[in-house]
Amino acid sequence: MSLLEVRDLDAGYGDLQILTDVDLDVDDEEYVTIVGPNGAGKSTVMKSVFGLTTHMGGTVTFDGEDISGTKPEDVIHKGLGYVPQNENIFAELDVEENLEMGAYILDEVPQEELRKVYDRFPILEERKHQQAGTMSGGQRQMLAMGRALMLDPDLLLLDEPSAGLAPDLVDEMFDKIDEINESGTAVLMVEQNAKEALRRCDRGYVLANGQNRFEDEGAVLLHDEEVRREFLGG
Amino acid sequence: MSVSETYVRYRRTLSEEPLAIGVLLVALWMAWSLVSGLLTGGIQISSLASLIWDGLLRGLIIGLAGIGLSMTYSILNFANFAHGDYLTTGAFAGMGTSYLVAGIGENSVGALLLVGAGGSVFGGALGIGVTTAPIAVVLGALLAGIVTIALALAIDRFVYRPIRDESGIALLITSIGVAFALRYLLQFVYGAGVRGTTAAGSVPRVNVPAIDGTFRVTAHDISLVVVAGGLMLGVHLLLQRTKLGKAMRAMSDNEDLARITGIPTERVIRTTWIVGAGLTGVAGYMFVLWKGTLGFNDGWLLLLLVFAAVILGGIGSIYGAIGGGIIIGLTASVSVVWIPSEFGRAAAFLVMIVILLFKPEGIFSGRTTA
Numbered sequence: 001m002s003l004l005e006v007r008d009l010d011a012g013y014g015d016l017q018i019l020t021d022v023d024l025d026v027d028d029e030e031y032v033t034i035v036g037p038n039g040a041g042k043s044t045v046m047k048s049v050f051g052l053t054t055h056m057g058g059t060v061t062f063d064g065e066d067i068s069g070t071k072p073e074d075v076i077h078k079g080l081g082y083v084p085q086n087e088n089i090f091a092e093l094d095v096e097e098n099l100e101m102g103a104y105i106l107d108e109v110p111q112e113e114l115r116k117v118y119d120r121f122p123i124l125e126e127r128k129h130q131q132a133g134t135m136s137g138g139q140r141q142m143l144a145m146g147r148a149l150m151l152d153p154d155l156l157l158l159d160e161p162s163a164g165l166a167p168d169l170v171d172e173m174f175d176k177i178d179e180i181n182e183s184g185t186a187v188l189m190v191e192q193n194a195k196e197a198l199r200r201c202d203r204g205y206v207l208a209n210g211q212n213r214f215e216d217e218g219a220v221l222l223h224d225e226e227v228r229r230e231f232l233g234g
Numbered sequence: 235m236s237v238s239e240t241y242v243r244y245r246r247t248l249s250e251e252p253l254a255i256g257v258l259l260v261a262l263w264m265a266w267s268l269v270s271g272l273l274t275g276g277i278q279i280s281s282l283a284s285l286i287w288d289g290l291l292r293g294l295i296i297g298l299a300g301i302g303l304s305m306t307y308s309i310l311n312f313a314n315f316a317h318g319d320y321l322t323t324g325a326f327a328g329m330g331t332s333y334l335v336a337g338i339g340e341n342s343v344g345a346l347l348l349v350g351a352g353g354s355v356f357g358g359a360l361g362i363g364v365t366t367a368p369i370a371v372v373l374g375a376l377l378a379g380i381v382t383i384a385l386a387l388a389i390d391r392f393v394y395r396p397i398r399d400e401s402g403i404a405l406l407i408t409s410i411g412v413a414f415a416l417r418y419l420l421q422f423v424y425g426a427g428v429r430g431t432t433a434a435g436s437v438p439r440v441n442v443p444a445i446d447g448t449f450r451v452t453a454h455d456i457s458l459v460v461v462a463g464g465l466m467l468g469v470h471l472l473l474q475r476t477k478l479g480k481a482m483r484a485m486s487d488n489e490d491l492a493r494i495t496g497i498p499t500e501r502v503i504r505t506t507w508i509v510g511a512g513l514t515g516v517a518g519y520m521f522v523l524w525k526g527t528l529g530f531n532d533g534w535l536l537l538l539l540v541f542a543a544v545i546l547g548g549i550g551s552i553y554g555a556i557g558g559g560i561i562i563g564l565t566a567s568v569s570v571v572w573i574p575s576e577f578g579r580a581a582a583f584l585v586m587i588v589i590l591l592f593k594p595e596g597i598f599s600g601r602t603t604a
Contacts, residue, residue: 050494076496084491092487093480101484104477105496147495 001064002027003186004049004155008058011048017056018044019210026155026188031181033218035194036207036231042190043085045207046157049188050082051075063154077105081148085159085190088144091133095124098132098143102150110150117146120179138169142176149180156180158189162196174200194232198222206231257588264572277571280447285568291455291524293543293563294462298517299536300544300555301469302510308486308550309506310398312405316389317514318537319416320382322530324515325522326424328378329357329431335370336360349431349528351424357431357526364457364523365438375461375519382515386507413534421530428529431522454524461520465513466556473552478505486550539566539579542586548596557597561585 006024010017018041026032034042047053049060055069062078070078090098099117100109118125121142127135132143141161148156161177162170174196181187191197198204198218206214206227214227221227248255271277303317326349333346337360345354364371389412397404432454441448473479485492485502493499521536522528543562547554562582569581589597 052490052494072493073496073498076494082494084494087488087491090484090487090491093483097480097484100477100480101492101495101497104481 003030003063004188005061006045006049006058007061009045009048009060010057011044011053011055013054017210018053019048021058021211022207023212024188024205026186028154029181029184029186031177031187031189031200031202032204033189033191033197033201034205034207035191035197035221036205036213040207041210042207043159044210046082046084046159046188046190049075049157050080076151079151079154080157081151081153081155082157083141083144083148083159083161085163089132089140089147092131094129094131095135095143096128098147099124099150102147105151110152113150113152116152117149120149120176121146137164138166138173141165141173145176145180149185153185155186155188158187160190160192162191162193170196195222253591268571271571278446280444280449282568282571283442283444284449285570286564287449287451287455289564289567290560291458291563292567293560294458295517295521295524295559296536296539296543296563297556297559298462298465298520299514299540300547300559301466301552302512302514302517303540304544304547304550304552304555305482305486305506305510307544309482309503310394310405312402312409313541313549315406315409315537316412316416318533318535318540319413319420320386320511320514320533321518321521321536322420322533323385323416323518324378324382325518325528325532326420326530327381328374328376328515328519329362329522329528331377332362332367332370332374333357333360335373336362336367348424350429352427353429357429358433358435361433361436362431362523363433363437364453366433366436371457371523374523375516378515378519379512380515382511382518383508386511386514387504390503390507417530417534424530426530428527430526431528432526434526454526458520458524461516465516466552469509469513469552472509478502482506539563539582542583546586546589546596548598551596551598554596554598561589 002025004024004026006022009019009022012018022041022045024034024045034045036042044053048055051067051070051072051074058068059066060068062080065078067075067078090101093101099114103109103113123139124143124146127139132140135143145158145161158177162173165173170193177187177189178200189197189201198221201218204216204218204221205212206221214221214224216224222232268277272279272282299317299321302320303314306312306314306317329349330347333349333355334343337346337355341355345351348354350356361367362370393408393412394405397408437452437454439450439452442451473483481492481497482502482505484495485497485499489499492502518533522532539562540559543558544555545558546561547556547558562585565585566578566582569578573581
């Protein structure tokens with residue numbers, strides 16, 4: 001049984017249905033990406049796992065427990081961490097306070113995890129008293145990931161982690177994600193930068209019009225004629 | 235050449251910044267008339283000091299009440315027009331308690347709790363004052379906070395919470411309805427008369443020397459400074475140092491992200507009401523203790539100044555509410571140096587408008603902090 005199992009998921013916002021019969025699995029310590037054109041519903045899959053959409057049918061099972069329709073403030077207790085694409089930091093709070101908020105559900109700030117986050121992203125320790133909103137795009141993205149790692153989640157959901165980053169930072173960001181995955185955290189990532197994402201991941205899904213189109217190992221998808229032609233620009 | 239260049243530059247400044255020039259001219263005229271007034275003896279330094287002191291105290295009340303308004307705005311995203319009447323409720327509840335403690339045994343409990351409605355009991359006769367009846371005053375201030383908190387939580391539970399997902403406009407208009415309902419309920423229960431609440435003559439005072447005379451500082455002035463200053467410091471520490479306070483700031487910053495990090499939003503909202511309403515109730519009580527009169531319109535009349543302060547400071551910021559409150563209080567008070575005292579409130583709004591023209595987001599914008 002996989003860590004995350006999405007079966008026949010129908011979801012959307014209010015009356016508007018975006019996803020139809022989406023199936024998706026993430027195994028323990030696996031690195032999975034979702035690629036596809038704009039408006040395919042990639043981010044909606046992530047939001048649905050975290051209870052941020054209207055649940056219309058199907059199931060989301062995490063670690064054997066059905067979490068379909070669970071409220072976002074409760075999903076975090078199950079062992080999932082989520083980094084949304086936009087506004088993923090508390091801009092008014094300083095860096096350390098952002099990380100503390102990541103562990104809000106614990107009674108005490110977990111010093112061990114805080115240490116690990118600082119070791120992984122040294123810039124955050126250097127700037128721990130800087131107001132988060134005044135940092136650069138790359139630093140904000142690291143802070144957002146650090147915040148989501150404060151509870152040492154079993155599965156980390158990353159929505160477009162490379163969006164808006166300078167080209168030289170994109171590689172660094174992907175390296176960091178590799179490291180996080182290698183240290184034992186399963187990763188489910190949505191990426192605009194489809195080729196790079198497929199190159200790095202274990203398995204990939206191609207989503208179009210809110211439905212599954214292809215599913216295979218990243219390298220296989222990357223070399224598939226049809227996928228290349230339709231989704232990777234040749 | 236250089237003369238004509240300078241001339242051109244000044245002409246350009248004049249045509250591009252007529253507002254700034256106008257404000258500068260008015261400021262210069264005000265400074266000149268103040269200085270000449272002081273030099274010729276038309277304005278006494280001691281009376282100016284007295285006005286500044288009065289303005290500061292007024293500003294502390296406005297600021298204290300403004301913190302609550304600003305906090306509920308930043309976390310719930312709506313301007314609560316009933317806020318002024320929360321303040322009045324606190325004042326009545328607190329004064330009723332003070333009357334009861336000071337006058338129990340000699341007067342009927344009903345007359346005391348109704349703050350002497352219809353002239354049945356007089357605050358002066360009971361000796362209400364921070365030195366003459368300290369226990370009555372402390373308990374009054376506490377009850378003012380507690381009753382206002384209970385009121386705010388009840389109104390939130392039964393009125394605002396059911397429509398929380400509606401637009402801000404729906405909440406705002408509802409709050410105007412709540413304001414009217416509360417105010418006339420207060421009038422119905424306590425009566426429409428404005429009553430004196432303190433033993434004004436027996437409040438200890440010192441005359442502080444100020445070059446050409448003295449200005450008066452009373453025990454109630456000092457208690458207002460201590461209570462308001464202490465509570466403001468308390469809110470600052472709550473927001474900066476405690477986990478719940480940080481969660482409040484986080485939620486005011488980014489509600490969606492707060493939810494996915496597991497911050498219990500309803501609990502944060504409840505805390506916001508508790509802190510905001512508690513401060514407002516105590517502000518109402520201290521206001522009435524300080525000015526020595528109490529009427530059912532007090533909070534409503536103060537509300538416009540509180541709004542002016544909060545907007546001026548940058549709505550959503552508690553530091554903005556405090557800073558804006560002091561600016562508004564000082565302006566309303568000190569403006570009598572230049573204009574008739576009837577226009578004090580108008581001057582406060584004028585200053586608000588002028589500051590917003592130059593800094594539309596408010597003075598403390600960008601440092602929201604709940």
